Amino acid sequence: MKTITLHINGSARAVPAGITVAAALRRCDATLFGQTVYGTARDVFCGMGQCQACRVRIDGQDEALACMRLVTEGMRVETQV
Ligand code: FES
Numbered sequence: 001m002k003t004i005t006l007h008i009n010g011s012a013r014a015v016p017a018g019i020t021v022a023a024a025l026r027r028c029d030a031t032l033f034g035q036t037v038y039g040t041a042r043d044v045f046c047g048m049g050q051c052q053a054c055r056v057r058i059d060g061q062d063e064a065l066a067c068m069r070l071v072t073e074g075m076r077v078e079t080q081v
Helices: 021-028
Strands: 003-008 011-016 055-058 061-065 076-079
Touching: 003 021, 011 021, 021 055, 021 076
Parallel strands: 003 076
Antiparallel strands: 003 011, 055 061, 055 076
């Protein structure tokens, strides 16, 4: 299995190539998706780009949907708290 390096909130993590950012975040730490405006934890819900629950910052792009993006080598992912 080929792995690539992803930077999650500044920490380098090895994840399998070909998975979504959401899957990579879940694989590394399921609590990384930040919070709702009500202070509850966000997480992957629909997994198909509809609910917006998995929003993160990817390579500086705010509001990126983690379930709709595949990981790439050196990608920088920041959760939005
Ligand atoms: S989990 Fe619903 S948009 Fe990503």
